[in-house]
Amino acid sequence: MTNTSSNAPSIRIRDLYVDYGARHILKGVNLDIPSGKITVIMGGSGAGKSTLLRCILGLKKPVSGSICMLGKDVVTASLKEIYALRKEMGVAFQGGALFSSMSVAENIQLPLHEHTSLDQHTIEIMTRIKLDMVNMLDAEKLMPSELSGGMTKRAALARAIIMDPKLLFFDEPSAGLDPSTAAELDDLILKLKGGLRMTIVVVTHEMESIFKIADYIAVMSEGELIAAGTPEEIRASTHEVVQDYLNRKPREGIVDADEHLRALTEGSD
Amino acid sequence: MSKLNIQLVTGLFVVIGIACFTYAAVTVGGASFTARPGYTLHARFTSISGLRVGGVVEAAGVRIGTVSGIEFDPDSYEAIVSLRINEGIPIQEDAIAAIRTQGIIGEKYVKITPGGFEELLGDGSEIFETESAISLEDLVSRYIFSSEG
Amino acid sequence: MQNFLERIGERTLGILEETGRTTSLLVVVLFHMLQPPYRLYPIVRQIYFIGARSLTLILFSGLTIGMVLGLQFYNILERFGAVDLLGSGVALSVIRELGPVMTALMVVGRAGSSITAELGIMRITEQVDALECMAISPDKYLVAPKVVAGLISVPLLTSIFDFVAMFGGYFVGVVMFGVAEGSYMNGMIDAVQWEDVRLGLVKSIIFGGLVTLICCAKGFYMHLSKAGSQGAEGVSHVTTDAVVLSSISVLFSDFLIGALMQ
Ligand SMILES: Nc1ncnc2c1ncn2[C@@H]1O[C@H](COP(=O)(O)OP(=O)(O)OP(=O)(O)O)[C@@H](O)[C@H]1O
Ligand SMILES: [Mg+2]
Numbered sequence: 024m025t026n027t028s029s030n031a032p033s034i035r036i037r038d039l040y041v042d043y044g045a046r047h048i049l050k051g052v053n054l055d056i057p058s059g060k061i062t063v064i065m066g067g068s069g070a071g072k073s074t075l076l077r078c079i080l081g082l083k084k085p086v087s088g089s090i091c092m093l094g095k096d097v098v099t100a101s102l103k104e105i106y107a108l109r110k111e112m113g114v115a116f117q118g119g120a121l122f123s124s125m126s127v128a129e130n131i132q133l134p135l136h137e138h139t140s141l142d143q144h145t146i147e148i149m150t151r152i153k154l155d156m157v158n159m160l161d162a163e164k165l166m167p168s169e170l171s172g173g174m175t176k177r178a179a180l181a182r183a184i185i186m187d188p189k190l191l192f193f194d195e196p197s198a199g200l201d202p203s204t205a206a207e208l209d210d211l212i213l214k215l216k217g218g219l220r221m222t223i224v225v226v227t228h229e230m231e232s233i234f235k236i237a238d239y240i241a242v243m244s245e246g247e248l249i250a251a252g253t254p255e256e257i258r259a260s261t262h263e264v265v266q267d268y269l270n271r272k273p274r275e276g277i278v279d280a281d282e283h284l285r286a287l288t289e290g291s292d
Numbered sequence: 293m294s295k296l297n298i299q300l301v302t303g304l305f306v307v308i309g310i311a312c313f314t315y316a317a318v319t320v321g322g323a324s325f326t327a328r329p330g331y332t333l334h335a336r337f338t339s340i341s342g343l344r345v346g347g348v349v350e351a352a353g354v355r356i357g358t359v360s361g362i363e364f365d366p367d368s369y370e371a372i373v374s375l376r377i378n379e380g381i382p383i384q385e386d387a388i389a390a391i392r393t394q395g396i397i398g399e400k401y402v403k404i405t406p407g408g409f410e411e412l413l414g415d416g417s418e419i420f421e422t423e424s425a426i427s428l429e430d431l432v433s434r435y436i437f438s439s440e441g
Numbered sequence: 442m443q444n445f446l447e448r449i450g451e452r453t454l455g456i457l458e459e460t461g462r463t464t465s466l467l468v469v470v471l472f473h474m475l476q477p478p479y480r481l482y483p484i485v486r487q488i489y490f491i492g493a494r495s496l497t498l499i500l501f502s503g504l505t506i507g508m509v510l511g512l513q514f515y516n517i518l519e520r521f522g523a524v525d526l527l528g529s530g531v532a533l534s535v536i537r538e539l540g541p542v543m544t545a546l547m548v549v550g551r552a553g554s555s556i557t558a559e560l561g562i563m564r565i566t567e568q569v570d571a572l573e574c575m576a577i578s579p580d581k582y583l584v585a586p587k588v589v590a591g592l593i594s595v596p597l598l599t600s601i602f603d604f605v606a607m608f609g610g611y612f613v614g615v616v617m618f619g620v621a622e623g624s625y626m627n628g629m630i631d632a633v634q635w636e637d638v639r640l641g642l643v644k645s646i647i648f649g650g651l652v653t654l655i656c657c658a659k660g661f662y663m664h665l666s667k668a669g670s671q672g673a674e675g676v677s678h679v680t681t682d683a684v685v686l687s688s689i690s691v692l693f694s695d696f697l698i699g700a701l702m703q
Contacts, residue, residue: 082570109576120571123562134575137582295482298489305493309597312604313642320532320607320629321638346634399631 033058033190033222034079039088041074041246048074049085050246056239061216061223063233065268066243072226073117075243076192079224080114081105093189110138113183117194117226119175121167121182127154128163131182138186153181156211158204172199177208184215191215191223197232205229209236230269242268322346322358329379331415332360335389335402339424340371343391343400349375351404356381359402375402375419383419385411390423400425455667462665463658466580470588470654473581483586484593491552491587491653492594496601498547503602506539507531507609514610515618524620528628531610536633536641538695540603545648545691548595549684553656556587557683560660561676569661584657588650595649596642603641644698651694652687659683 032055041049048071056062064072077083079090081097090097093111095104121130128150135146154160157177162170170178176196183191196212197205209232215221227233233240233254240257242250242265250257250265257265340362349357361374377383386407394401404419413419514530560583563569572579607629614620663679664671 077570080570080574082573106576106578109574112574114571114574116567116571118567120567122568122571123566124559133577137575137577299482299485301493302485302489305496306488306593306597309492309600313597313600316536316600316603316633316641317635317638320536320633321635322630322633344634346636348631 032056033092034224035089035091036075036079037089037091039075039078039090040086041071041078041083042086043074048246049078052088052243052246052248054241054248054251056222056224058222059216059220060238061212061225061236062239062241063237064224064226064241064243065228065233067245070243071246072243073194076194076224076226080112080192081108110186111189112192113186113188113190114192115176115179115183115194115196119167119179121170121175121178123167125167126163127159127165127167127170127178127181130167130178131185134182134186149185153185156184156214157181158207173201173204176200177204180208180211187219189222191221193223193225195226195228197227197229205232208232212236230271330357330376331379333375333377333383333413333415333417333419335373335375335419335422336365336368336370337373337389337391337422337424338370340373340391340400341425342393343373343402343425347399348394348401349377349404350401351381351406356404373402382412384409385413386421387413387419388421388423389419391425393425459658459662462662463654466584466658466661467588467650467654469580470585473578473585474589476581480586483582484589487586487590488594491548491556491590492598495548495551495594495598498551499544499598499602500605502543502547503540503605504609506543506602507535507606507611508613509609510534510539510606511610511613515614515620524614524618525624526628526632527610527614527620528625528630529632530628531614532607532629532633533637535603535606535610536637538699540599540606541641541644541648542691542695544599544602544645545595545652546688548591548598548649549652549656549687549691553652553687554680554684556653556656557660557680558676560584560657561663561679564661564663565672565676579661584661587657588653591649591653592646593649595652596645599641599645640698640702643702644695647694647698648691651690655687655690656683659686 034054034056036052036054036056039049039052040047052071052075054075064075066072074083078085079092079097081100085098088098093108095108097105097108100108121127122133125133128147131150131153132146135141135149139146141149150163151160154163157180159174159177159181162174162178167175167178176199180193180196183193193212196208200208212223212225213236216223225236237254240250240252240254241248242257242260242262244264250260250262252260258269260266343359343362345359345362347359348355349359357375357377359373360376363372363374364370365372373389375389383404384407386409388405388407390403390405391400392403393399407421510531511527514527515524518524518526518530560569563583569579569583572582611625615622615625659666659679659682660676663675666675666679666682
């Protein structure tokens with residue numbers, strides 16, 4: 024166990040620039056993700072949240088910048104080092120990314136089969152514990168194609184936490200869930216932080232759940248980090264875009280629906 | 293399909309595949325992984341034109357062995373052919389080995405004509421009486437030269 | 442004109458890049474094959490998929506090709522009164538050429554296309570990324586078993602194809618046209634040498650590796666393919682590419698191996 028004090032950041036991102044082809048997606052992101060806490064990354068659709076996550080996971084090489092995690096720079100680390108880091112991570116992707124050729128249970132068991140030498144009986148018990156955590160016990164035998172959107176998300180979460188990782192990344196957990204399941208997931212995330220002392224990074228839009236779970240909030244807009252701080256600091260922020268998010272105000276310029284429609288139709292010829 | 297069934301079907305497939313390969317290799321292709329019991333004789337020919345390793349050795353029209361090797365002797369300018377004769381087939385010291393042509397495409401084979409001696413040839417010994425391949429050009433030129441002279 | 446030359450240059454660079462990627466994938470796969478942990482079951486599963494599931498297709502096409510060969514050879518040889526050579530003709534052409542090539546093409550169509558589509562879909566639905574994030578190397582977990590299974594399955598399928606095709610020729614020649622059974626069988630046995638069988642074997646092993654490797658690489662690297670062909674359309678695009686490219690590679694390398702090994 025490394026002896027990091029509780030307020031040292033567990034991930035430190037500096038001057039991160041990322042391109043997709045000729046498009047600049049991230050334009051100089053600086054962010055410290057505190058360890059043992061829940062950090063929420065919020066921001067408009069297409070702001071670059073998933074892209075930021077992919078960089079942290081070492082799936083996308085940034086143009087420049089550094090991402091330090093557990094004492095390693097992900098950007099310059101060798102493949103071997105990245106794989107070692109990944110054993111400490113759990114990731115639930117936006118689309119679930121469950122393996123379509125395996126049942127839910129097999130999906131969840133895969134990391135155990137590959138990285139541990141536990142016997143099948145123990146593996147099955149662990150699977151059931153994690154499935155119970157996400158309230159999916161009865162879906163054990165189903166194939167991913169037979170799951171609803173929300174069930175897919177929960178199965179993905181169960182797979183992400185099966186190895187009890189130090190770091191958990193969760194892209195849009197509550198999108199597509201009914202309010203009570205979403206609330207259960209929030210409780211689960213809080214429980215994971217409390218019980219297993221995980222550092223958790225959640226990308227989400229849900230205002231309610233943000234303020235329920237977040238210890239730290241980062242707000243992104245168009246590839247830049249426009250605000251970061253504790254929930255209180257964010258609430259008190261005077262940044263326009265942040266306030267628009269908090270008050271659920273439509274983007275500027277969309278004043279009147281009729282007028283907007285007219286502008287669109289006129290623009291087409 | 294359960295794991296067990298997949299393994300069963302796959303196993304069956306592999307066995308069938310290997311059986312078919314063995315048939316092609318051993319029965320049709322004549323590969324012998326354990327040397328077929330038999331003995332080897334050598335014979336010198338002035339021309340073997342077209343005989344191949346693996347070719348047939350026959351006597352009285354019956355296959356009794358295969359051509360197991362062909363070498364060239366630079367001193368005498370002759371071809372040394374190794375014949376693998378099946379076990380239990382006796383070949384006399386004065387037997388004749390001749391290269392003959394089979395069918396219309398002209399597949400060459402070695403024909404053994406038995407001799408009258410009592411002594412039999414053992415492993416590694418040589419058949420001295422040989423008849424080389426008869427080529428049409430040879431016959432024609434011989435005819436032309438003899439009629440001129 | 443400038444534009445045209447530029448396009449040719451671009452295409453050439455693209456092809457070179459892809460060849461390099463595919464080759465390095467081969468190296469990585471070979472490297473992974475030698476690294477523990479060794480897992481047999483994923484390979485068995487792929488042999489089941491590539492080999493066992495192609496069996497009916499191979500049986501049917503082998504039989505048909507054999508019967509067609511029997512018919513054609515019989516018609517030609519009969520004119521010369523050389524129907525004794527029927528067995529040799531059928532067996533030689535099947536073992537040296539048609540068996541390996543036809544089998545490889547069948548595998549491309551049946552298993553190759555679905556390998557590409559499967560890997561392509563796994564790529565676009567982030568399943569490959571998910572594997573990476575679990576610290577499971579997708580090369581080793583997804584690609585290596587398929588290539589190994591290709592190297593094993595295609596030679597086995599080819600042997601089965603050869604056997605069935607020779608039987609097809611036998612059926613047409615001996616049963617239908619009354620060629621003497623002995624002359625068919627002896628013709629076959631006398632004409633075919635171990636060298637012919639070995640040529641067929643070498644071809645089928647190379648085809649098996651080539652086809653699975655190309656199909657894997659096309660799907661696995663589909664995110665690197667031409668921009669603008671992503672998503673479902675991208676998958677269908679790379680699948681078509683994979684089928685075309687691996688078929689051409691089979692035919693071309695058939696010629697090369699034939700020329701090199703005589
Ligand atoms: N594979 C890709 N190729 C090209 N552009 C991409 C790719 N992935 C993402 N982008 C672009 O990067 C930008 C940021 O995408 P990203 O997925 O990070 O957004 P996001 O903040 O996660 O949005 P959302 O909330 O909708 O998930 C978008 O403009 C998108 O068009
Ligand atoms: Mg996203």
